[in-house]
Amino acid sequence: xxxxxxxxxxxxxxxxxxxxxxxxxxxxxxxxxxxxxxxxxxxxxxxxxxxxxxxxxxxxxxxxxxxxxxxxxxxxxxxxxxxxxxxxxxxxxxxxxxxxxxxxxxxxxxxxxxxxxxxxxxxxxxxxxxxxxxxxxxxxxxxxxxxxxxxxxxxxxxxxxxxxxxxxxxxxxxxxxxxxxxxxxxxxxxxxxxxxxxxxxxxxxxxxxxxxxxxxxxxxxxxxxxxxxxxxxxxxxxxxxxxxxxxxxxxxxxxxxxxxxxxxxxxxxxxxxxxxxxxxxxxxxxxxxxxxxxxxxxxxxxxxxxxxxxxxxxxxxxxxxxxxxxxxxxxxxxxxxxxxxxxxxxxxxxxxxxxxxxxxxxxxxxxxxxxxxxxxxxxxxxxxxxxxxxxxxxxxxxxxxxxxxxxxxxxxxxxxxxxxxxxxxxxxxxxxxxxxxxxxxxxxxxxxxxxxxxxxxxxxxxxxxxxxxxxxxxxxxxxxxxxxxxxxxxxxxxxxxxxxxxxxxxxxxxxxxxxxxxxxxxxxxxxxxxxxxxxxxxxxxxxxxxxxxxx
Amino acid sequence: xxxxxxxxxxxxxxxxxxxxxxxxxxxxxxxxxxxxxxxxxxxxxxxxxxxxxxxxxxxxxxxxxxxxxxxxxxxxxxxxxxxxxxxxxxxxxxxxxxxxxxxxxxxxxxxxxxxxxxxxxxxxxxxxxxxxxxxxxxxxxxxxxxxxxxxxxxxxxxxxxxxxxxxxxxxxxxxxxxxxxxxxxxxxxxxxxxxxxxxxxxxxxxxxxxxxxxxxxxxxxxxxxxxxxxxxxxxxxxxxxxxxxxxxxxxxxxxxxxxxxxxxxxxxxxxxxxxxxxxxxxxxxxxxxxxxxxxxxxxxxxxxxxxxxxxxxxxxxxxxxxxxxxxxxxxxxxxxxxxxxx
Numbered sequence: 065x066x067x068x069x070x071x072x073x074x075x076x077x078x079x080x081x082x083x084x085x086x087x088x089x090x091x092x093x094x095x096x097x098x099x100x101x102x103x104x105x106x107x108x109x110x111x112x113x114x115x116x117x118x119x120x121x122x123x124x125x126x127x128x129x130x131x132x133x134x135x136x137x138x139x140x141x142x143x144x145x146x147x148x149x150x151x152x153x154x155x156x157x158x159x160x161x162x163x164x165x166x167x168x169x170x171x172x173x174x175x176x177x178x179x180x181x182x183x184x185x186x187x188x189x190x191x192x193x194x195x196x197x198x199x200x201x202x203x204x205x206x207x208x209x210x211x212x213x214x215x216x217x218x219x220x221x222x223x224x225x226x227x228x229x230x231x232x233x234x235x236x237x238x239x240x241x242x243x244x245x246x247x248x249x250x251x252x253x254x255x256x257x258x259x260x261x262x263x264x265x266x267x268x269x270x271x272x273x274x275x276x277x278x279x280x281x282x283x284x285x286x287x288x289x290x291x292x293x294x295x296x297x298x299x300x301x302x303x304x305x306x307x308x309x310x311x312x313x314x315x316x317x318x319x320x321x322x323x324x325x326x327x328x329x330x331x332x333x334x335x336x337x338x339x340x341x342x343x344x345x346x347x348x349x350x351x352x353x354x355x356x357x358x359x360x361x362x363x364x365x366x367x368x369x370x371x372x373x374x375x376x377x378x379x380x381x382x383x384x385x386x387x388x389x390x391x392x393x394x395x396x397x398x399x400x401x402x403x404x405x406x407x408x409x410x411x412x413x414x415x416x417x418x419x420x421x422x423x424x425x426x427x428x429x430x431x432x433x434x435x436x437x438x439x440x441x442x443x444x445x446x447x448x449x450x451x452x453x454x455x456x457x458x459x460x461x462x463x464x465x466x467x468x469x470x471x472x473x474x475x476x477x478x479x480x481x482x483x484x485x486x487x488x489x490x491x492x493x494x495x496x497x498x499x500x501x502x503x504x505x506x507x508x509x510x511x512x513x514x515x516x517x518x519x520x521x522x523x524x525x526x527x528x529x530x531x532x533x534x535x536x537x538x539x540x541x542x543x544x545x546x547x548x549x550x551x552x553x554x555x556x557x558x559x560x561x562x563x564x565x566x567x568x569x570x571x572x573x574x575x576x577x578x579x580x581x582x583x584x585x586x587x588x589x590x591x592x593x594x595x596x597x598x599x600x601x602x603x604x605x606x607x608x609x610x611x612x613x614x615x
Numbered sequence: 616x617x618x619x620x621x622x623x624x625x626x627x628x629x630x631x632x633x634x635x636x637x638x639x640x641x642x643x644x645x646x647x648x649x650x651x652x653x654x655x656x657x658x659x660x661x662x663x664x665x666x667x668x669x670x671x672x673x674x675x676x677x678x679x680x681x682x683x684x685x686x687x688x689x690x691x692x693x694x695x696x697x698x699x700x701x702x703x704x705x706x707x708x709x710x711x712x713x714x715x716x717x718x719x720x721x722x723x724x725x726x727x728x729x730x731x732x733x734x735x736x737x738x739x740x741x742x743x744x745x746x747x748x749x750x751x752x753x754x755x756x757x758x759x760x761x762x763x764x765x766x767x768x769x770x771x772x773x774x775x776x777x778x779x780x781x782x783x784x785x786x787x788x789x790x791x792x793x794x795x796x797x798x799x800x801x802x803x804x805x806x807x808x809x810x811x812x813x814x815x816x817x818x819x820x821x822x823x824x825x826x827x828x829x830x831x832x833x834x835x836x837x838x839x840x841x842x843x844x845x846x847x848x849x850x851x852x853x854x855x856x857x858x859x860x861x862x863x864x865x866x867x868x869x870x871x872x873x874x875x876x877x878x879x880x881x882x883x884x885x886x887x888x889x890x891x892x893x894x895x896x897x898x899x900x901x902x903x904x905x906x907x908x909x910x911x912x913x914x915x916x917x918x919x920x921x922x923x924x925x926x927x928x929x930x931x932x933x934x935x936x937x938x939x940x941x942x943x944x945x946x947x948x949x950x951x952x953x954x955x956x957x
Binding site for chain 2: 103105149399401420421425426430431433438439440441443444460463464467494
């Protein structure tokens with residue numbers, strides 16, 4: 065039994081607001097779940113190298129790590145969704161060599177997955193009791209099913225009707241439904257939350273935390289995965305950090321400040337401004353004043369409207385906005401992936417609304433999709449073919465691909481983006497997430513476009529890859545083109561952008577130039593707070609937002 | 616290097632199967648490995664190989680086509696009716712028209728699937744039934760004689776008795792292989808099958824690719840029809856009926872998958888030849904016609920299981936290599952802070 069070492073980190077002033085913290089009293093408890101020397105290999109990547117975690121009975125145990133550190137893989141193994149390549153899992157002291165989902169269920173382990181997986185055509189009650197239906201001799205008792213569902217939903221503080229379809233719920237509500245299922249229906253003793261808060265709205269997140277604390281009171285053990293430091297410190301008793309597939313010793317949350325945890329997560333040389341951009345080397349953003357792309361009055365019914373945005377050559381413009389603010393849809397409409405209903409896009413002196421991505425690409429507008437697996441890579445094909453897909457015409461003559469040109473081009477992409485591949489003939493599906501992303505960035509850059517529309521290029525990649533992508537965007541892509549970029553977190557945008565446009569409910573509500581960057585104000589603008597905006601967005605009217613950067 | 620060699624063998628296992636099956640039969644069936652019989656296998660595989668390639672290309676694009684065997688009957692059927700009964704056309708234009716008719720029907724299939732977004736299974740099922748029905752309605756039990764030149768592709772033999780059909784088969788396969796492997800069109804085609812959404816966003820005109828796949832399938836079905844008509848010297852209204860099932864089998868044996876994005880003509884040729892060899896061997900062994908069909912099915916079953924095992928072995932080989940590397944790496948870091956934490 066190892067005690068958390070308080071001496072390792074200097075204890076800062078109590079950084080967490082202790083409002084919801086439980087008294088920390090389970091240190092000497094019994095180990096209910098022991099993860100012993102577990103490792104897991106995926107084709108092409110090592111997901112977990114060496115993981116040892118002791119989870120004590122009755123605690124809320126957090127697991128945190130960078131993207132790709134192996135959090136989800138680890139809990140999938142514990143929940144029996146995936147088999148470990150090596151190592152053992154002990155539950156209540158008993159080794160479970162063949163841990164399948166059925167075994168995990170018998171051991172009373174439940175999991176709330178990252179993305180809500182409901183059956184859309186089933187009702188709320190049916191989804192809630194899926195796999196644990198209330199039945200007498202095979203016949204489902206609908207009345208008691210709905211009654212019990214009602215009780216459970218009331219207990220969770222969820223107002224929705226048990227008769228509506230799961231498809232009628234928002235993503236956030238679907239996730240809460242699954243939380244309720246794992247916590248109250250399956251009567252689990254070990255409950256795993258795999259980034260359950262990621263798809264929740266702020267209010268639903270509070271509900272989630274309430275349910276978690278309630279379950280703790282009831283004696284359940286909780287494994288809580290999140291990539292958000294503040295949330296973890298607020299919720300958990302102890303936390304284990306995963307770094308590159310290896311676990312650290314569990315630390316008591318009471319003794320940790322946000323900074324301590326952050327440095328544990330990223331390793332030794334942690335700096336806030338990790339990509340460490342040398343701004344003096346960047347030719348002061350939009351000095352040339354050559355317009356790369358001008359978006360005027362762009363609108364898509366019910367999604368966004370009245371979007372005006374001008375991006376200059378050499379400039380990086382961030383699009384900030386909460387989930388559902390319309391930023392992805394806007395980028396897709398500009399790139400011709402979806403049709404816009406109104407407005408004009410001007411590129412290279414010609415105005416048009418692109419009807420397809422190929423039309424946009426021919427005008428030099430490329431789009432990096434947010435959904436890498438489904439919209440980005442072509443997994444069955446080789447790295448070489450993926451790298452040159454957007455630039456096929458450059459490596460071919462009379463319709464025939466020149467193998468040597470193609471290999472040279474692919475090698476250039478691989479080298480300049482530092483993509484880790486064994487062989488360029490390797491299938492892309494075998495690469496790690498970060499390397500897949502780099503292949504995509506390289507692919508869209510290979511056609512030398514005028515405008516890059518990057519939709520969350522740093523999503524789901526590790527910190528090292530994030531830094532190199534940020535550097536590529538700033539130094540390479542923005543050198544001869546205009547860049548519009550979105551990001552899961554504001555930090556990336558603050559670090560890299562010349563300007564940040566804030567979207568809210570399908571409109572650009574504010575713009576900040578680099579010398580006026582203030583994380584708090586930008587965040588407030590995203591939330592819809594209207595205090596002290598640097599650019600007056602004239603809400604409520606359709607008058608265009610001033611797009612000239614404040615100088 | 617060893618790994619690469621293993622993968623090379625695994626990725627071309629269909630030709631290993633073809634070779635193995637050939638040797639097995641050569642050992643046990645006396646007339647099997649003779650010049651004439653080998654030519655016979657190739658000759659009888661030629662028409663089916665066109666249907667296999669047709670189905671294979673549509674599978675690569677990520678769809679499927681149930682109508683190719685009806686196209687193979689309808690295209691030569693309607694052209695011969697036109698050329699011989701309703702009007703008088705010269706045989707060369709009839710050959711060209713047969714191919715054009717096949718390609719047009721294929722393009723229509725493609726248009727319905729790519730533009731109207733019908734489900735390819737349902738759309739081609741309807742087309743299959745409509746075309747077969749029209750053939751049964753329009754063509755009497757049999758339509759003959761056919762002009763000599765029209766029959767030539769399917770029946771003529773040149774150079775030490777080699778059928779022209781065999782040359783056609785080899786030429787078509789080489790041509791499609793080159794297009795798929797070396798042209799930008801081929802790249803875009805395979806990419807569309809691998810991930811249509813991603814390909815669309817990458818600027819590929821995926822609609823055009825899907826239409827092209829069905830159109831090529833129709834064209835190849837037209838070629839198949841031409842070869843069959845030539846071989847039997849007539850147009851019958853049950854021509855190529857149900858051959859689509861074998862076409863699927865051949866294409867899947869040859870490396871195509873129902874998920875799309877995989878498969879190359881080289882493999883599909885292997886698949887077609889394996890099918891041809893199986894039926895030839897069974898005939899030589901004197902297996903009754905009805906039983907041949909069942910045995911063919913069973914052998915295809917075996918082959919697909921072997922293919923499945925191949926895929927598993929491939930994954931296993933790659934994984935073993937990875938575990939080996941992983942072990943080496945962790946050995947190196949032993950003694951560092953890794954070991955001290957336990």
